[in-house]
Amino acid sequence: MAAEGLLFLDFYTANPLCSPSYTPQDIVGGIQDSELLLPELLKKAGYINKIIGKWHLGHRPQFHPLKHGFDEWFGSPNCHFGPYDNREHPNIPVYRDWEMIGRYYEDFKIDLKTGEANLTQLYLQEALDFISKQQASQQPFFLYWAIDATHAPVYASKQFLGSSQRGLYGDAVREIDDSIGRILRHLQQLGISENTFVFFTSDNGAALISAPKQGGSNGPFLCGKQTTFEGGMREPAIAWWPGHIPAGGVSHQLGNVMDLFSTSLSLAGLQPPSDRQIDGIDLLPVILQGKLIDRPIFYYRGNEMMAVRAGLYKAHYWTWSNSWEEYGKGIDFCPGQNVSGVTTHTQEEHTHLPLLFHLGRDPGEKFPLSFASEEYQRAMEWIAGIVQQHKDTLVPGEPQLNVCDKAVMLSVWKVLLFPWNLLGQATLLSAATVFVL
């Protein structure tokens, strides 16, 4: 996909969060009607919208994806945490549209001993069928393929079990890789690849608390999921659109998953809503014309702006990995990594003298710049202006992220305004555009 499309090396998720750790059923909140989600807007332009996989914007009826712009759904309201005891906490349900058709572990098997489950294949087939159907009826479509594979508990289909050198986790990644390849080839075989924009990304870094057997690796990046270090928020990202996006490109544009909202609207010839603040930008000039747009990245955790990236610099205003209490129980978001004064187990404030890293020379955030250096002074002067502007333009009272508390899904969407599931490990967005428009 990267060889045929544009690879983003500096693309970020909007936050590094997991879901509340134990009982997703306890979340009572969900997406509000006042929010305008991408499928709602696309629908007005004639698109058929489908979500395959995790929704995670509330499991009560009023939060159902078909109430929020999607026409079809196959998947579950949450990741398949569990298995649950089926008394106080039933297993996670699986829906086809409005109907609950079964539950993980019961009707949709996951063998925790062998790691075998054919869920990714089910989700793949569902995607291929949906695409075929829309192509046959010349119908523009938006497919949000939010598989949950590589989330713990990790699984793969029989044909992929043992196929990698990386254990079960690697097998799952290979299955996802293969599935995405099949979707792209399917689009080509149907003759609609030049009318279909596909974007691949993930919603957070690898969960190192589950590594190595149930979690991935963030390569050279520091820490993982749940943190605002690069390992928690920098994501693989590829844009694919044969005939429009030159093959084999690489972009250093600072991107954010929130940009997919504005970019998708732009592809569909729509304007973003004007009655609210939109945080993302339209990446089409980057993707189609190779432009670079100067913009910062803000790293939030809870309602705290932890860090800011501008150009190759990243300034940490707060540092935190996880609490001493968790750490004492063997929960470690940065296993094997320890950067003194950076991967702190208390929430350390640096707002008066932020820790500054140069991510070009030091992508692993291991060597803070000397406070006394001219380079520090110059960079922080620039960044301070950016932060001031950000704070000045923040809509007051706007709820922001909370660290894994029960309002997290609600508050995320207040900020994001579009429906990228934040909890999948690998997400393919396939939005057909300009097709028979």
Place this chain on the structure above:
Amino acid sequence: MAAEGLLFLDFYTANPLCSPSYTPQDIVGGIQDSELLLPELLKKAGYINKIIGKWHLGHRPQFHPLKHGFDEWFGSPNCHFGPYDNREHPNIPVYRDWEMIGRYYEDFKIDLKTGEANLTQLYLQEALDFISKQQASQQPFFLYWAIDATHAPVYASKQFLGSSQRGLYGDAVREIDDSIGRILRHLQQLGISENTFVFFTSDNGAALISAPKQGGSNGPFLCGKQTTFEGGMREPAIAWWPGHIPAGGVSHQLGNVMDLFSTSLSLAGLQPPSDRQIDGIDLLPVILQGKLIDRPIFYYRGNEMMAVRAGLYKAHYWTWSNSWEEYGKGIDFCPGQNVSGVTTHTQEEHTHLPLLFHLGRDPGEKFPLSFASEEYQRAMEWIAGIVQQHKDTLVPGEPQLNVCDKAVMLSVWKVLLFPWNLLGQATLLSAATVFVL
């Protein structure tokens, strides 16, 4: 080069050593006449042999490369540590064949302030000229291109300064990358690419003590140069030979830089000497036919076998990063990394119960397997047999490596039997074969 050749993902250097830290001139030893170096053997088969760059097998006259099989030399006996004071310790000399033609810093400028030096360009031009000359006279040749760029102090030519996002170190890497591309294109333009086998590798992992401004990164691997963790010894390696090696291949063959001795002889149609133990294997079946040869990798530091790799398992019999004394002075071979009980600052013995890692699931050596697991028992049974056999067949009294002591160069070559310079950061071996034979 990788796209046109075969990429080795599991290739190792023979040891992770630096030179003695301060005064390479103090080394009085060097390569012994009794050793048979690759160019000596190739010479008998009609090859012209040239070394460009660092020799590092002794700087006294009897150790000169032209005494050990090379016909030509442009470079220095050591890395350009320094600058020196030119009283007790003069700057490192540069030779053209027998003649000393100048010294680093004095006649071969390195601007430590801007990082500008044109040395890589000088070495590149020397390589292109040598290749042209041999092609013109239809002469089979062996070129050992042992540039010293990316070794601290890091430098790049003016045209590459500021060209990367990685600072001066990245600029130097780009210049090497560009230079290798030019050499490959030159071979193609001269019409001898299908007769020329080219191998690229490095002699040790990035020196993290110099990172990030004067040193590289080892990506996901643990620690760096001087250690027997993967960051110290696993190296990029690519074999290139258009028309013979299929393009774009990837091999998981466990390889060792020592294999280049046997492989090169095999390419030249020669037999390895039968009067001594040869540690390397002929990789041609791997390179040309995609075979996988079952063989272990031994990780030595000093005369201690620190670790063994068999398949995807790596067992640590000893662990050590660097001493508390050095660490206290701010010297750190594993900056930002800390794996409890693994990156130890004392030399910890585990010979009775080795620490075991699965490098497929855990390339970063962060999660030792449980001693009680069945997987541990099974793997260690296998590895114990390999180690026993290794110890049984070691030639008694054979000098082995010493950690950065003054005999290191000598003892290294006693083991290796061939002249790959261990101190360069990036080494290109270009051995023309079967050309007009």
